Amino acid sequence: MRENRKGYFGNFGGMFAPETMIPALKEVEESYAQFKKDPGLQKEYSRLLKDFCGREIPLYEAKNLSRACGNVSIYLKREDLNHTGAHKITNALGQALLAKHMGKTRLIAETGAGQHGVATATAAALLGMSCDIYMGTVDMQRQRPNVFRMNLLGAEVIPVHSGGKTLKDAVNEALRDWTKTVKGTHYVFGSALGPHPFPSIVRDFQSVIGKETRKEILKRVGRLPDEVVACVGGGSNAIGIFSAFLNDKSVCLTGVEAGGKGVRGLDHASRFCCPKHSSAGIFHGTRSYVLQKKSGYISDTHSISAGLDYSGVGPQHAYLFETGRVSYTYATDSEAVKAFKCLCETEGIIPALESSHAIAYVLKNAPKLAEGSVVVVNLSGRGDKDIFSVADYFGIKI
Numbered sequence: 302m303r304e305n306r307k308g309y310f311g312n313f314g315g316m317f318a319p320e321t322m323i324p325a326l327k328e329v330e331e332s333y334a335q336f337k338k339d340p341g342l343q344k345e346y347s348r349l350l351k352d353f354c355g356r357e358i359p360l361y362e363a364k365n366l367s368r369a370c371g372n373v374s375i376y377l378k379r380e381d382l383n384h385t386g387a388h389k390i391t392n393a394l395g396q397a398l399l400a401k402h403m404g405k406t407r408l409i410a411e412t413g414a415g416q417h418g419v420a421t422a423t424a425a426a427l428l429g430m431s432c433d434i435y436m437g438t439v440d441m442q443r444q445r446p447n448v449f450r451m452n453l454l455g456a457e458v459i460p461v462h463s464g465g466k467t468l469k470d471a472v473n474e475a476l477r478d479w480t481k482t483v484k485g486t487h488y489v490f491g492s493a494l495g496p497h498p499f500p501s502i503v504r505d506f507q508s509v510i511g512k513e514t515r516k517e518i519l520k521r522v523g524r525l526p527d528e529v530v531a532c533v534g535g536g537s538n539a540i541g542i543f544s545a546f547l548n549d550k551s552v553c554l555t556g557v558e559a560g561g562k563g564v565r566g567l568d569h570a571s572r573f574c575c576p577k578h579s580s581a582g583i584f585h586g587t588r589s590y591v592l593q594k595k596s597g598y599i600s601d602t603h604s605i606s607a608g609l610d611y612s613g614v615g616p617q618h619a620y621l622f623e624t625g626r627v628s629y630t631y632a633t634d635s636e637a638v639k640a641f642k643c644l645c646e647t648e649g650i651i652p653a654l655e656s657s658h659a660i661a662y663v664l665k666n667a668p669k670l671a672e673g674s675v676v677v678v679n680l681s682g683r684g685d686k687d688i689f690s691v692a693d694y695f696g697i698k699i
């Protein structure tokens with residue numbers, strides 16, 4: 302194991318990888334530096350974001366939801382309106398273009414909710430690359446529509462039977478594949494995690510969420526919001542929207558993790574609200590907070606939402622947690638489902654279960670805010686993929 306001092310956020314981050322993988326990570330780092338400076342590639346990326354994904358994504362004033370929360374204005378950043386239904390496509394397209402520029406012909410990825418797998422399969426189809434997606438069998442079951450979607454797009458979904466059969470296990474298998482195939486294959490990390498340079502690359506691609514939000518809210522209300530809220534799985538939609546506000550001390554930033562069945566036990570995925578089971582450690586190539594046992598074994602996690610069901614978290618979030626710039630809290634499964642229903646019924650929007658965690662926090666907290674407060678919630682994705690999970694939760698057969 303080696304480490305490279307670059308790519309640190311305070312004491313977090315780094316490039317922890319087997320010796321054989323270091324040249325590949327360096328190659329990605331160098332190619333990405335070129336990519337950022339290449340006007341042709343930047344233009345192509347912007348064109349795809351606009352014409353293929355549908356950016357710029359609207360900021361929607363949710364008046365009914367606002368009314369339900371008292372005298373506050375709640376705005377939803379409608380990332381659910383992206384092509385393929387979540388923010389993930391923004392990163393997948395960027396990395397796929399990067400991979401193509403690097404001369405790679407195959408993309409691999411891990412997926413939890415299936416959204417990143419669908420986004421990567423989409424990018425691979427668009428750019429004429431082959432694509433294999435690793436997915437835990439628990440997630441394949443609860444995200445069935447997305448498995449079929451990936452197949453339709455020409456990708457192979459490789460079932461992962463190890464461990465808790467969720468995201469952590471899928472990342473393990475994808476990393477294993479990459480160490481053997483790195484010459485022609487690019488591993489499209491789905492969130493702002495993994496070894497350097499991935500946390501920075503994914504954040505940069507997703508920072509368009511924050512840039513659009515900042516510009517639009519200034520136009521609408523003539524000032525910055527009082528609070529910006531996002532759910533935190535690996536942390537990409539959150540860091541994407543937070544990144545535009547990190548230097549604005551007046552803006553509270555709140556990340557909402559999966560509280561599962563409650564953070565007292567082990568059935569949750571809260572890395573920041575569970576000091577008993579979470580601590581700093583090295584996991585999947587990066588130093589960050591991680592849910593682990595005293596023996597050092599990584600804990601299995603639980604959340605009703607597959608996209609938040611992960612033992613680790615992006616290293617920049619660990620840094621923002623320790624510095625106190627971002628507050629982290631959690632919503633339980635039942636709070637998330639309640640919020641899911643609430644947004645369906647008040648606004649006519651079916652949100653992803655992941656995003657419902659952010660809504661759940663707002664439902665709890667917004668009524669306590671001063672009159673006239675402006676809150677922006679990142680609605681990271683749409684909930685069509687989650688109708689089976691929600692039906693199961695209510696014991697309904699569909």
Ligand SMILES: *Cc1c(COP(=O)(O)O)cnc(C)c1O
Nearest residue numbers: 416534535536537538608655682
């Ligand atoms: C994947 C996913 C998430 C969680 O991932 P982050 O990297 O934390 O953003 C959240 N919401 C949706 C809709 C997702 O698909």
